[in-house]
Amino acid sequence: AQSVSQHNHHVILSEAASLELGCNYSYGGTVNLFWYVQYPGQHLQLLLKYFSGDPLVKGIKGFEAEFIKSKFSFNLRKPSVQWSDTAEYFCAVRGMDSNYQLIWGAGTKLIIKP
């Protein structure tokens, strides 16, 4: 069965610090990978996605993620965070045989101190 693991439930950083949020998945086949963000009181928004090709994916708001197939990982990075990045971040995986069902990590709450 597919599963997604996000290593940290809570992360607290100061502005301008670098960010890396871990995401590992278990699935033997080809996958689509996603990072979604949920700002307080708002809906889930897509940050970036990986379907195929270049494993380094750039998303909105300066975020990027790298797909490392050998490690079953898709870590999210940002070189310099801002206070406005305070939100909950979710990693999600879709196996190519799962017909659009997303399997989600438990989320990481990111708090940026001004």
Add this chain to the structure above:
Amino acid sequence: DAGVTQSPTHLIKTRGQQVTLRCSPKSGHDTVSWYQQALGQGPQFIFQYYEEEERQRGNFPDRFSGHQFPNYSSELNVNALLLGDSALYLCASSLRSRGRTGNTIYFGEGSWLTVV
């Protein structure tokens, strides 16, 4: 604007009651999926509708049922509500293309259900 609209945004029900949540997908999308997101957890897949039929189902009891209408909008029904059903219910829409799964999924703002 997410493009996916859900109603109501908040509601409170009593144990044993029934609830219906509604979703209109993003324009041009034909597939609707429902997710339950409990506090502090990631979303859990409930089921997916395409061409007015339930196509996939997650690990949820039969108390959870749904419907998709010819205009692609969808309803989620939950019968005999339990306290544990309190959660954010998310609707997601996408465009199903035969032989491809690389389509982005868009989410609505969700319906907050509190069961007391």
